[in-house]
Amino acid sequence: MTATSPVLVIDYGAQYAQLIARRVREARVYSEVVPHTMPAADILAKNPAAIILSGGPSSVYADGAPRLEADLVNSGVPVLGICYGFQAMAQALGGEVGQTGQREYGSTTASSPDGGLLLEGTGESQQVWMSHGDAVARAPEGFTVLASSPGAPIAAFEDAERRLFGVQWHPEVKHSVAGQQVLENFLYRGAGLAPDWTPENVIADQVKKIREQVGDARVICGLSGGVDSSVAAALVQEAVGNQLTCVFVDHGLLRAGEREQVERDFVAATGVDLITVDASQRFLTALAGVTDPEAKRKIIGREFIRVFEDAAREVVARAGAHGEDVKFLVQGTLYPDVVESGGGEGAANIKSHHNVGGLPDDLQFELVEPLRELFKDEVRQVGLELGVPEAIVWRQPFPGPGLGIRIIGEVTAERLEVLRAADAIVRKELTAAGLDRDIWQCPVVLLADVRSVGVQGDGRTYGHPVVLRPVSSEDAMTADWSRLPYDLLAHISNRITNEVADVNRVVLDVTSKPPGTIEWE
Incomplete structure (x- = not known):
């Protein structure tokens, strides 16, 4: 089959x-x-x-x-x-x-x-x-x-x-x-069909298709560190080797350890050629004073495009010195994206919901979409078969705007550090409890524009609340809040309020989707 x-x-x-x-x-x-x-x-x-x-x-x-x-x-x-x-x-x-x-x-x-x-x-x-x-x-x-x-x-x-x-x-x-x-x-x-749709066969089929499409040309990939872009990059790397260059844009809105995870673990596992662009200060400057969530998204998307364009030109210039053109762009488009956009009929367009943040048409790259026939669970199986590190394969989904839309209020360097610390505790404790594959994701939200009275160290505090949003889902279209063990919730709460400065209250979001969305903004 x-x-x-x-x-x-x-x-x-x-x-x-x-x-x-x-x-x-x-x-x-x-x-x-x-x-x-x-x-x-x-x-x-x-x-x-x-x-x-x-x-x-x-x-x-x-x-x-x-x-x-x-x-x-x-x-x-x-x-x-x-x-x-x-x-x-x-x-x-x-x-x-x-x-x-x-x-x-x-x-x-x-x-x-x-x-x-x-x-x-x-x-x-x-x-x-x-x-x-x-x-x-x-x-x-x-x-x-x-x-x-x-x-x-x-x-x-x-x-x-x-x-x-x-x-x-x-x-x-x-x-x-x-x-x-x-x-x-x-x-x-x-129907007399054989059960032969396996990760090994998917890889062999896609490697053949990628080689036929790309030929000797160079390929560029916007690597986010998420499972979709990582597995797409690994598949293309398997097919064309050093013809691929990946660009990782650190916009300063990542969770703790994510840049290091990509630079160390992913590169070691795949051998991919990676360019990392540190644009954190650029994004913070652009977001200064902005509190409207839609404005945040547009600013982050706009700045990402500009940074990626600059990096892409660098790759093109470097490849051109060797007489090679960069003709292709890797996208981690999945099958649900294809279905929801009308079944994938006609020419593919780069749109804002794709991994690389919405690249303009004038970049003139032809798309390579090796995952467009796969669902998320199949992508993970292919990733494991390709040797992509489990920490990336089973990484919780993370929005393109990153922590910028998990801070309710203005995004500042100080607030990002507070949210990173709380998020790192939650992820570590969920992993220690063996729940990484049971919980689809657990966004942590910092209510930066809200202050709450508390008592810490026999003194009055006036800190910020953080919200835990553990959810389970099969298809991301609907989701239910995950019933975490009370002892685990208590342990997470104690760690956050004891270890994270300026946070004195932890609350739990028990809203399903619908009516709520996964992200607060």
Whole structure:
């Protein structure tokens, strides 16, 4: 299984379309998401190894509801319908869908005494996650009904000979206990696919593509020290070696030890040619007196662009002396970025949300995006396989503007030192507690424009509060606050208030996303 014959997830407006693709990849089979508006002929032109029809908010019989072209399910390509996709398949093949008068939302028991090929090994009953108000009332001719639930007399069916399958519930969510087994039954047994989407194969495939794209030209990469840019750089380094030069801009808004980690650990592990630019004073000067968060972001982005441009010209000049041109720019674009920007159709544009902070078009670099087919968890696996240090691979996500947007108020050198010290304590204690891989990230926020009365050393203090924001997430689109052990929270609080000057209060943010965002600014 390679990107040349993907499993295509057709998105009917489901909140779980990307999650379906992730679950397929967890089964080590390559998958992509395509919109339901794509014509059947274009979908089939992608040479899909199998097709999965996602759920969606519509009723199949409603005016304007997305339709499933019969050509797609009659093409001979194995198809799995989920929720809305299940109903759309039933309708397209001559079955009936209607309102049962009994909606099902949330955890439900599905009975499947005869599980067939699709439900083999899942038991005669299983807990599944439903979200529907309509149900299949009659299966298409040739289909065997496999399961039922209180609100769906036909909750799963299959025509194994034609390799067509469907379930009313959502096997992609963890609440469906045997959901991954259902997906793997479809992929391995229904579609006959092999689980060969592995980090080793990803690396070999990308190295080949990078070499074909770059040739003998030189490449530049804006290295942030985060997992995306680090793994992208490591992949390109693996492919073209010393044709790559990385530029690391220290804007003075980094967390404690991050510059040293990149310069020491990353360079040692990959052998990459690295230029470090210390622009901390430049950024502090530009941010002086600024408190508006959007203004901070724009200033940081603008200054980053200017510094990177200067460094890029240096690389170009140095390469030019050897008769070489710098033609390519490495970006750590991930697959969710591609999907959310319209599926990656058309020419790639450098935009402000990419790693290097939003480079202007007049730089005239062609993009190299070796991670654009990968989700974050896959990027980490590739990074480990390439030998990128675990401290970088499992590094908590960090915003491009850095600590500049984790200080509520003006950014000063003194405030940065206070926040760095508190953040370093939190990260160290989370690591010591073995929680680095359980907690997606834990921003620490300094309320610099707020003062709080306290008592320290038998005296009155008037210091600043800091906020801990531990969150867990699979996809960064939604997040829940992490329930850290009380003893750990108490230990972190004690250390910060005892060791960090000007901080006399530690508070915990227990807001999920939505309604809150991850960052405070």
